[in-house]
Every structure is written in structure tokens, then in C-alpha cells.
Amino acid sequence: MTGPATFARPDRRRPEPLWHQAGEALRALIADGTWTDGTQIPNEAKLSELLGVSRITVRHALRNLEESGLLRREHGRGTFVRSSTVIAGVRGLTSFTQEMAERGLVVGSRLIEMAEIPASSEVADALEIPAGSPVCMIRRLRGGNDLPIGIQTAYLPVSRVPGLSAMTGPLPSLYELLRNRYGIAPQVAREIYRVGSVSAEDAELLDVRAESPAFIVHRIAADNHGPFEFTVSIMRGDRYEIRSKLYL
Incomplete structure (x- = not known):
């Protein structure tokens, strides 16, 4: 599981959709090395709390990052960073x-x-x-x-x-x-x-x-x-x- 991380919370005043902002906030933690390859990230409920958005919004953001090859979901275990995989x-x-x-x-x-x-x-x-x-x-x-x-x-x-x-x-x-x-x-x-x-x-x-x-x-x-x-x-x-x- 991850250690402390600083989350850039989505801003509802911005024109970008909340799911996009949430995804970029999570992507930034991978890019700057806060979340390294193999790191288990917080679950949807915790991310919803940390980002200040709904679980549906978090789920949309996670699905996009998974399709981009940055995350992998393992049934019964959780979601992990997969930053070294090329899709x-x-x-x-x-x-x-x-x-x-x-x-x-x-x-x-x-x-x-x-x-x-x-x-x-x-x-x-x-x-x-x-x-x-x-x-x-x-x-x-x-x-x-x-x-x-x-x-x-x-x-x-x-x-x-x-x-x-x-x-x-x-x-x-x-x-x-x-x-x-x-x-x-x-x-x-x-x-x-x-x-x-x-x-x-x-x-x-x-x-x-x-x-x-x-x-x-x-x-x-x-x-x-x-x-x-x-x-x-x-x-x-x-x-x-x-x-x-x-x-x-």
C-alpha cells in the first residue's frame, strides 16, 4: 500500500470533466515517482475521499489509466501501478x-x-x-x-x-x-x-x-x-x- 501522497483535488470551476482531472492527479503521482512500479494504490472509497469526488468519477478515472497501461487491477487484491508496461x-x-x-x-x-x-x-x-x-x-x-x-x-x-x-x-x-x-x-x-x-x-x-x-x-x-x-x-x-x- 502507498505511503502519504499529496493529491491535487479536482476543481469544479475548471472546464475539464472531474474524471479527467482526477485521472491527471493520479497520473502525476506515477510520473513523479510518488507511486512506483508495483505500488498498490488506495481503493475507490479512499480515493473518493482524498480527491473529493464521487466513486463513479474515481472509477472512470481508474478505468482510463488502466486502459493507458499505467494501472492493473487484480481481482480480490486491488489496483497496482504498472508504469513499466507498454500497451x-x-x-x-x-x-x-x-x-x-x-x-x-x-x-x-x-x-x-x-x-x-x-x-x-x-x-x-x-x-x-x-x-x-x-x-x-x-x-x-x-x-x-x-x-x-x-x-x-x-x-x-x-x-x-x-x-x-x-x-x-x-x-x-x-x-x-x-x-x-x-x-x-x-x-x-x-x-x-x-x-x-x-x-x-x-x-x-x-x-x-x-x-x-x-x-x-x-x-x-x-x-x-x-x-x-x-x-x-x-x-x-x-x-x-x-x-x-x-x-x-
Whole structure:
């Protein structure tokens, strides 16, 4: 259960709905570290008292935060902070950095390897280039709020990104770099998700046991000149979810 926390009580004079204000007050406690990952938050009755709003308003706010991936409800136990989980669903074409920011997480990225290599047949097919063509391979450990979430390996044709593999220093958001340095702006991407397991090599980086469940995600991104990126991501099964809303 949480310790003392300062709640920003909703103001009925403001134009925003009370449930929205209540949700932002709770989100702020997660963002500033008052409520850390795994923390059990107060129940609806207590939150209603602390925020000065009805339980229905609190329930609406909690449901939105749960759908955003910041909270998880466990039947018979309560509601817990889940700030290190990425919820994937219907969304625009964004980078991992943007996904983290949209969910209020502090992005973490560690470069494991960057080199120029010949394209394998799989990479070549994805990028629509001849097998053996030079590609820049970028392998990074990605995280949120100082917790590892996945390993991403991106392949880009050297003809589109000359000199990229020779870069030194911290690597910014890949899409930001491509846009600012090479004038490449993604227009469309195709992603394929499948269930797999974490290899022994990746397990140490992801801080899980070998063969732990994972999502394997293949992304091919293209601009008006064709495919420019093929990325293979290994995402921890306990920190990455896919949710969809279905309509009749």
C-alpha cells in the first residue's frame, strides 16, 4: 500500500470533466515517482475521499489509466501501478521514444551494437534490396522508467543513410535522426506480431530467464521512396501487451 501522497483535488470551476482531472492527479503521482512500479494504490472509497469526488468519477478515472497501461487491477487484491508496461494497440506510426512519452514513461535506450553488415536474405527481402547489400545494423536495449522492456535490432540500407554506422556519441530517437539528418519521414509501416521466447543471449540483457515468453515484432517502415527500415523487436511478455477494441 502507498505511503502519504499529496493529491491535487479536482476543481469544479475548471472546464475539464472531474474524471479527467482526477485521472491527471493520479497520473502525476506515477510520473513523479510518488507511486512506483508495483505500488498498490488506495481503493475507490479512499480515493473518493482524498480527491473529493464521487466513486463513479474515481472509477472512470481508474478505468482510463488502466486502459493507458499505467494501472492493473487484480481481482480480490486491488489496483497496482504498472508504469513499466507498454500497451500496444491501434495507433499512429510512432517510434519507441514517442510511445514511451505518450504513456508517461521515461524512455531508456542503450546502444548494444552498430555496424555496417551485408543484408541477409530476410533483411534484403524486407527492404527490397539485393541480398548482400550493405545495411546499417543498430541493436539497442529499450526500457521505460529504468526497467528493460525489449531489444530492438534495426536494419537500414546504407544507400539511404550514408555515414550512419560511423556516428559516435548518444543515439537519439531513430526516426528523429532520420528526419533531421537524411530527410526520411515515415509514411506507412507494417507490423507482424508473434509469440516467442527470449534467447539465452538476450535474457541477461532483459533481466529474465532464458526461454521466458516474449513478443517478436517485425516492422517494415517506408516513405515515398520505398522501405527504409526493417526492425526486429524482442519484447518482454510481462512488460508489453497488445489490446484492441472490437466493434460490431
